[in-house]
Amino acid sequence: MRTPADLHLVDWPLLEHPYGDVTDVSDVIRELYDEDAAVVGEALEELFCQVLGRRLLYPVSVAAVPYLAHASVHATHRRDEMLRFLASTADRAEAGAVRVGAELPGLLHLLRDEEPEVRRRAVQVARWASGDALPPAREALAACHRDDPSARVRAAALTALSLLDADPGGRLRAALDDLEPAVRATAALGLLANAELPYPARLVHVLATDGTDPAFACGSVRERVWDVLGRDAGATRTVAAAWIAARDRDGHGSWLAARLARTWRDREAEAVALLVAALPHQGERSGQLYVLEALARWVADCPDPAPVGAAVLPFVADPELQVSRAAQLALGRAGERRLLAAAPAPHPGALDALAARTADLDLRRRALTPRRCAGCGGVHVEAARVLDALTPQDAAPLLPELLALLRARPDEKVARMLGGTGLEDQELIGVLGELATGNDRDVAPAAAVAAARLGADPGPALRLLADRLAGDGWCLADAALLGPVGLPLVPLVEGRLTDAYEWHRAHAAEALWRITGDTGRTVPVLAELLVAMPVGAFALATLRRIGEPLPPGAREVVAQWAASERRVLCDESDGRLREGARLLLAQRG
Numbered sequence: 001m002r003t004p005a006d007l008h009l010v011d012w013p014l015l016e017h018p019y020g021d022v023t024d025v026s027d028v029i030r031e032l033y034d035e036d037a038a039v040v041g042e043a044l045e046e047l048f049c050q051v052l053g054r055r056l057l058y059p060v061s062v063a064a065v066p067y068l069a070h071a072s073v074h075a076t077h078r079r080d081e082m083l084r085f086l087a088s089t090a091d092r093a094e095a096g097a098v099r100v101g102a103e104l105p106g107l108l109h110l111l112r113d114e115e116p117e118v119r120r121r122a123v124q125v126a127r128w129a130s131g132d133a134l135p136p137a138r139e140a141l142a143a144c145h146r147d148d149p150s151a152r153v154r155a156a157a158l159t160a161l162s163l164l165d166a167d168p169g170g171r172l173r174a175a176l177d178d179l180e181p182a183v184r185a186t187a188a189l190g191l192l193a194n195a196e197l198p199y200p201a202r203l204v205h206v207l208a209t210d211g212t213d214p215a216f217a218c219g220s221v222r223e224r225v226w227d228v229l230g231r232d233a234g235a236t237r238t239v240a241a242a243w244i245a246a247r248d249r250d251g252h253g254s255w256l257a258a259r260l261a262r263t264w265r266d267r268e269a270e271a272v273a274l275l276v277a278a279l280p281h282q283g284e285r286s287g288q289l290y291v292l293e294a295l296a297r298w299v300a301d302c303p304d305p306a307p308v309g310a311a312v313l314p315f316v317a318d319p320e321l322q323v324s325r326a327a328q329l330a331l332g333r334a335g336e337r338r339l340l341a342a343a344p345a346p347h348p349g350a351l352d353a354l355a356a357r358t359a360d361l362d363l364r365r366r367a368l369t370p371r372r373c374a375g376c377g378g379v380h381v382e383a384a385r386v387l388d389a390l391t392p393q394d395a396a397p398l399l400p401e402l403l404a405l406l407r408a409r410p411d412e413k414v415a416r417m418l419g420g421t422g423l424e425d426q427e428l429i430g431v432l433g434e435l436a437t438g439n440d441r442d443v444a445p446a447a448a449v450a451a452a453r454l455g456a457d458p459g460p461a462l463r464l465l466a467d468r469l470a471g472d473g474w475c476l477a478d479a480a481l482l483g484p485v486g487l488p489l490v491p492l493v494e495g496r497l498t499d500a501y502e503w504h505r506a507h508a509a510e511a512l513w514r515i516t517g518d519t520g521r522t523v524p525v526l527a528e529l530l531v532a533m534p535v536g537a538f539a540l541a542t543l544r545r546i547g548e549p550l551p552p553g554a555r556e557v558v559a560q561w562a563a564s565e566r567r568v569l570c571d572e573s574d575g576r577l578r579e580g581a582r583l584l585l586a587q588r589g
Contacts, residue, residue, distance in 0.1 A: 025051060025064065032071040032082065040077040047085060061089050062099045069103035072110065083110070083121035090128040097128045104133045108140050116150040123153060124220065127160035138164055145171075151180040151215035158183060159221060162190040176206060182215035189221070192228045192235075204235045208242035211252075218252045225252075226259060233264040233565070237274070244278045251287045254278035258294040265567055265578065268301040276311045285320055292326035296333055300357070301575070305334035316342045329353055356385035361397065364390075368401040370408035387413055392421040399423060403431060410435050412446035419450025419481065429456050436460060441468075445475040449482055458485050465489055469496070473504035480511035487515055497525055502535045510542045519548045527554040532568045537577045544584040558584055 028051075031043035047068075052061050065086060072082040086107075090100035110122035123144060129137030138161065145157035158175055161167075167190070175187035188206035192199055211218065218225060229236045236256055243253030254275055261271035275295050282288040292312060299308045308330060315327035316339065325347045331339040332346075332353030339346055339354055348367075355363035367386045395402065395418070406414050415432060429451050436448035437460075445468055448461035461482065468475045469492035476496060479486050486493075493515065496508035506529050509522040527550060529539035540558065543550065550558065562581035567574045 025060065029064065029067045029071065032068075032075050032078075035076060037077040040075070044078055044081050044085070048088075052085060052088060061092070062095050065089055065096070065099045066103055069100075069107060072107065079110075079113075080115065080117040080121045083107075083118065083125050087121065087124040087128070090125070097130075100125060101128050101130045101133060104129055104137060108136060111140050111144050116153055119144070119148065119150065120153045120156045120217070120220075123156040123160050127163055129164065134164065151182045151213075152217055154180065155182040155186040155216060156220065158186045159190065159224070162193075180215065181210035181213035182217075185210035185213065185216045189225065189228055193224075197232055199232050199235045204232075204238050208239045211239065212243055212246035212249065214249065218250065222252070222255070226256075229256065230259065230263060233260060233267055236260045236264075237267070237270055240274050241277075244274055244281065248278045248281040248287075251278075251282070251290060254282075254287070254291050254294070258290075261294070261298045262570055263566060265565055265574070268298045269303055272298050272302045272305075272308060276307050279311050285323060288315065288318075288323050289320075289326055292323060292330055296326055296330040299330055300333045301572070302334075305336070308334050309336040309338060313338065313342055316346075317344070325349070333357065352383050352386055356389050359389070359394075364394075364398060365401050368398060368405050370405050384413055387417050390417065392423070395421045396423060399425060399428065403428060406431055406435070410438070410440060410443045410447075412442045415443060415446040415450045416478070416481065419446075419453040422454070424455050429454050432456070433460075436464065441474070445478045449478040452485065453481060458482065462486070462488055466492060469493070473499055473501065473508065476504060476507035476511050480507065480514045483514050484516075486511065490515060494521075497521065502529055502533075503538075505529065506535050506538050506542070509539075513542070513546055519546055522546065523548050524551060527551045530554055530557045534569065534573060537569060537573055537580070540577060540580050540584065544580055544587065547587060550584075555585070 028043045028046050031039050034040050034043070047064070051058070051064055068082050068085050072079050072086065075082065086100050086103070089096040091097075104126060107122060107125055111119055111126065113119050113122065123141065126137045126141055141157045141161050141164070145154050145161060148154050148157065158172070162172060172187045172190045175183050176191075178184050178187070185207050188203045188210070192203050192207065195203065210216065229239060237260060240253045240256035240260060243249065243256065246253075248254050257271045257274035257278065260274070261268050272295060275291050275298075279288070279291050279295075282291055292315060295308055295312060299305050302308065312327040312330045315323055316331060318324040318327065324343070328339060328343055328347045328350035331342070332350035335354065335357035337354070337358065339350055343350075351363065352367040354360075355367040364386055367383050390398070402414065402418060405411075406418070415435065418428060418432070432447045432451035432454070433456060434447075436444050436451060438444050438447075445461070445464055448464050452458040452461040461478075462485075465475050465479050465482075465486070466489060469479065469489060473496045476493065479489050479493060482489075490512065493508050493511045496504050497512070499505050499508065505525055509525040512518050513522040523543065523546060526539040526543050526546075530536050530543075540561070543554075558581045561568050561577055562585055564578075569577055
């Protein structure tokens with residue numbers, strides 16, 4: 001351990017800090033010893049937010065470990081939070097674990113501290129024991145699990161022990177009969193971690209029922225809970241349902257329900273039903289917002305959205321803006337027209353979502369009004385959904401609104417959509433031509449190509465794209481839309497087939513095929529891009545349009561995407577990916 005007297009020996013400014021150089025770490029550490037609890041709290045907040053950072057481990061965090069270890073023993077206030085800093089540092093990377101492990105011999109006595117929360121946090125630090133510190137840490141943790149008067153501490157000690165050894169004496173199995181529900185739940189979780197699929201029903205039942213006990217500190221082991229349950233969708237649903245039925249303590253059940261939908265295919269309806277059941281239990285604004293946002297995300301994939309509408313209606317006029325917006329968005333994505341009467345002034349994004357779901361012409365006009373589509377200078381995400389839903393026939397009666405949008409908020413997505421409508425409207429072609437000569441590097445090529453597709457002279461588009469392609473590949477998608485007209489661009493497109501950026505290779509392959517019909521060079525490029533990323537979904541869709549046999553190995557990847565019970569992509573594009581994979585396999589017999 002290093003004492004505050006040693007702080008002058010550390011050259012803190014030379015240590016990398018997540019948000020710049022650190023010049024005041026010594027002062028912050030000294031404040032940990034202050035007699036004023038508020039001062040200590042502010043210092044800890046500074047350490048967690050600025051020194052530890054989020055998810056990553058920085059050298060300054062490791063350098064602070066011996067000082068936090070000393071403060072954990074000698075400070076007056078918030079020693080449990082200082083130990084939490086140490087455990088978090090150890091959890092980030094091996095360097096942090098090694099440094100915390102070196103301080104462990106001087107911290108083991110805290111497992112017998114008077115404060116239960118200090119003991120529990122000390123257990124989490126002891127979990128990182130190694131080398132010579134391992135035997136005494138195991139012994140101390142075993143005594144803690146056996147004798148500590150706090151069920152939370154005993155459960156934490158059981159978790160630490162199960163991570164430090166292979167449980168040669170059957171400790172976890174014996175703990176299933178413990179008097180404390182939290183200890184039983186912890187034992188079930190540990191046994192499930194090593195169980196074969198499908199999980200034993202008894203262990204899932206123990207975790208589901210006993211895990212509702214307040215002493216089961218799910219928040220401290222949340223990722224461990226998911227590492228275990230995330231392998232079994234049925235177990236996840238069972239535990240989530242039980243925890244939600246027990247009033248969704250700390251939002252753990254609703255968190256599992258959201259993870260269920262995000263991880264597994266065809267589980268949206270189950271997850272939405274669980275989230276609807278969880279919503280009345282959310283006493284805090286943060287919990288309400290989390291559940292409402294999850295419902296908004298998944299309700300569109302739910303066969304029966306009516307229960308969602310009934311559940312979120314009480315929140316659509318909530319005085320908390322984020323809460324009301326999330327509730328309104330859920331109603332819009334559910335296709336619930338009650339949104340229009342439920343809120344005095346519905347959020348534009350919710351109206352746009354409703355327009356995308358209902359195909360109501362008046363709603364689409366409102367959605368495409370420039371003031372409703374403005375978002376950081378571009379098209380609002382829900383207006384983009386409306387654009388995706390428009391067929392050429394749909395676009396014709398909306399041409400005045402689309403022109404107004406294009407003038408007020410020039411956007412490449414709008415330009416490309418209009419270019420595919422076949423509307424040979426001179427005013428439209430003129431607006432696109434004006435935008436093609438503008439300075440916006442995204443809009444100009446899209447507008448030039450759109451004008452050419454609607455009958456304008458393709459010369460300006462070819463010249464603009466040739467100039468851009470000589471420098472980078474960002475307009476390859478627009479080159480593809482020219483089809484055979486883009487033949488003069490082929491040498492530049494071919495040069496991008498080996499581009500370092502995967503999206504440029506994908507768009508180059510598509511463009512070469514659309515322009516020349518060449519499959520010999522395009523199919524291998526696209527097959528190599530069949531990876532579990534959005535670019536892989538694009539490559540799959542392009543290969544399906546090409547219709548050529550897949551190279552060796554590619555068919556196995558596509559078959560796995562078609563049959564996987566787990567999502568390959570975490571967003572809504574996974575549904576399109578699976579459908580595209582199935583169609584491609586069927587297409588090739």
